Amino acid sequence: MSIFHRPVAFCICLLLAGCVQHIPIHPQRAAEFVPWVDEPPVHPLEAGDNLALRYMLNPELNNNSLPIGPDGRISLPLLGPVMAAGQTVEEFDARIRLRYASILRDPQVDVLVNSYGSARVYVGGEVKTQSVIDLKGPTNVLQAVLAAGGVIETGSLERVVLIRHRSDGKPMLRRINLKRYIGYADAKDNVLLQPNDMIYVTKSDIASFDLFIDQYLNKAIPMNRTLNLNTGANGMFY
Structure with missing residues (x-):
């Protein structure tokens, strides 16, 4: 140690x-x-979090502010309300990519956290x-x-x-x-x-040295505070 x-x-x-x-x-x-x-945050998403979504091949769908509502859902373009609470960012990202697969040709979506609610x-x-x-x-x-x-x-x-x-x-x-x-x-x-x-x-x-002096010297033996004490690199007196 x-x-x-x-x-x-x-x-x-x-x-x-x-x-x-x-x-x-x-x-x-x-x-x-x-x-x-x-590692990416493992904190699960929850109500009050605010997300941003980036659609690499469909930038017209980008949204910089998507709050997760009190019911844990978030409203996404073309999909409507989708449950987000209780999932990590990676899990939610994978879920919506799967949902978008039937709508977009190559759903490359990145989920970012703008802010956490709690x-x-x-x-x-x-x-x-x-x-x-x-x-x-x-x-x-x-x-x-x-x-x-x-x-x-x-x-x-x-x-x-x-x-x-x-x-x-x-x-x-x-x-x-x-x-x-x-x-x-x-x-x-x-x-x-x-x-x-x-x-x-x-x-x-x-500060550590001062605390040491106070606890082990000042309270243990009479000491003139004008005494010049020096310490070496290893913290020992000389």
Whole structure:
């Protein structure tokens, strides 16, 4: 287990036990995180979601805003009301392609999600306000952190943790460097969120060191705060 993953696993447990204790998630050891893979959202469509449909060979049918109604149905060109709720985007896409096969010669249709009606992500750690944030449209990690009030002084923009559950239910962990994204617009740190993602902003090195001094030195032995303490790269005193 790496030095980085140990505090992350502990911090995630604290987050889940605090601001999002209503989520039925069991603590995971860092070693149990599986390799990160980019998969389409597995969140099923539901009433209130808003979709866009692109017809590759029939662009006159394109529609940029198709809300799913309270009954779970969506009104599609040439088909009328079609049940969408309870299906993933891929399942719904396959279903309407099959329905269009009797009407269009080559029904190439792409289904996109404009916004989710009730999908949420969870932001905790060293942010101003630990929050449950509604996904109203495409949202990346930086936008979610800003919606939670931004990173406080003790937080690290370079060590933001994103946890997502794979389609088989296993948790994945990814480290996001928001400092690099802000400074250089590095695309690999511009990660779009999916429903039920969890973001945790970890403490900075300086903040962790200050906490260590406070807990283990200031309260244990008399200490002159003007004493100059230095740490090496491995965190040891010298």
